[in-house]
Amino acid sequence: EASSGDAKPAGKAPVPAYAAKVATAVESLIDDDDNRGPLLVRLAWHSSGTYAKGGSPAGGSDGARMRFSPEAKDGANAGLEKARALLEPIKKAHPDISYADLYTYAGAVAIEHMGGPHIPFRFGRSDFRSEAEIASAKAAVASGRLPDAAQGASHIRDVFYRMGFNDQEIVALSGAHTLGRCHTDRSGFEGPWSFAPTTMSNQYFDLLNKEIEKPGYWTVRKWDGPKQYKDPTGELMMLPTDMALIEDDKFRPYVQLYAKDEAAFFKDFAAAFATLLHLGVDEAKLGETA
Ligand code: ZEM
Secondary structure, X not given: OOOOOOOOOOOOOOOOOOHHHHHHHHHHHHHHOOOHHHHHHHHHHHHHOOOOOOOOXXXXXXXXXXXXXXXXXXXXXXXXXXXXXXXHXXXXXXXXXXXXXXXXXXXXXXXXXXXXXXXXXXXXXXXOOOHHHHHHOOOOOOOOOOOOOOOOHHHHHHHHHHHOOOHHHHHHHHHHHHOOEEOOOOOOOOEEOXXXXXXXXXXXXXXXXXXXXXXXOOEEOOOOOOOOEEOOOOOOEEOHHHHHHHHOOOOHHHHHHHHHOHHHHHHHHHHHHHHHHHOOOOHHHOOOEO
């Protein structure tokens, strides 16, 4: 307990009144087209995943820099202009929410709405208003901070250790790939990771675990596109970075744990995803937890 002298400690801002309305609006976007849930999770992740602990610039979700160059034009963010456009009417209806809060909160709401755990979320991020403002604040994040799916375990560690995550958190976060799919016109890769890509579950780990139990379950797909793996049905895919989680001796035990124990996955995912969404945001700006 800090002694406070004369000054009464300033309380954290309460959860804003618009939070529940914004959540309902995000849920109805997803109800209209369930591909949007995974897309909004990817928007939240790419908004936040540029963070570098002690980095200059620090990156992370504060500032909503993805609306402007260079992040808007980063090839790693291809397709996310659709996610940002989807959220625009919600921003218009609730102008008090910052874009930076909206891009991250929508991902948290999407996870829960798709059957996943509640993601503890704190509002308080603010927005840059232009590319020039980002440049003059020396806050522009060059491309290359988000992970490259063609690489392996050491690259994954470079990227996620830079954000402050450990091996267990890396594996837990990767379970988001139960959701959604790859699009040839966005990343060059193709297809979904799971049979239920709009429902949050531990299926991604179950499917990776099949390779541990029956080596050769996943094989390299023969096609003109970038190297990816296919399952025996030919319907599902894994990226080289996904396969790295079972090739690496320190990642593999967490894949096995989460394949067996969905509750453990949900608990660890919720904690790590909440951490991710708040990386680099000044603690003093953040309000009460929703
Ligand atoms: Zn993903 N991700 N990701 N990811 N991701 C894609 C799609 C989605 C990697 C990656 O290269 C790709 C995390 C980690 C990593 C989601 C969430 C999270 C796609 C396909 C690629 C290529 C994009 C496309 O073509 O549309 C790599 C290399 C990662 C780490 C090593 C983490 C962490 C995530 C959240 C916690 C989601 C939900 C999607 C699906 C998007 C959609 O539109 O369906």
